[in-house]
Amino acid sequence: MADKIYTIREGVTVTEEVIADIAALAATDVEGVAYLNGGLTRSNIVKSGAGKVSKSVRVIADEEGCLTIQMIIVTDYDHSILKVSKLVQEKVKTTVEDMTDLKVKAVDVKVSTVSMQKNQ
Numbered sequence: 001m002a003d004k005i006y007t008i009r010e011g012v013t014v015t016e017e018v019i020a021d022i023a024a025l026a027a028t029d030v031e032g033v034a035y036l037n038g039g040l041t042r043s044n045i046v047k048s049g050a051g052k053v054s055k056s057v058r059v060i061a062d063e064e065g066c067l068t069i070q071m072i073i074v075t076d077y078d079h080s081i082l083k084v085s086k087l088v089q090e091k092v093k094t095t096v097e098d099m100t101d102l103k104v105k106a107v108d109v110k111v112s113t114v115s116m117q118k119n120q
Contacts, residue, residue, distance in 0.1 A: 032079030
């Protein structure tokens with residue numbers, strides 16, 4: 001993941017990695033998300049480092065500084081993929097905007113597989 005830096009306000013900046021971590025943690029808070037691509041759960045996201053998170057979450061800024069967040073998740077078998085994806089989109093958008101004051105234009109969710117195990 002590139003070391004892109006976003007200015008929240010004068011004197012306050014965050015890196016692309018921080019935004020990706022926030023998005024990843026928010027997504028794992030949603031019921032029905034088993035984990036992120038690569039086996040990332042809430043308990044191991046921060047310990048995993050940017051290299052592992054970047055395989056699951058990508059942050060893209062447009063010319064105006066609005067963000068598009070792309071993520072790959074694994075859903076639990078007993079949950080609706082459409083409902084879980086919509087909840088992830090809402091949770092990630094709200095959480096990133098609330099924590100950073102940056103505008104999130106879109107959250108694109110790709111479901112890579114369905115987990116047959118109980119949520120970790």
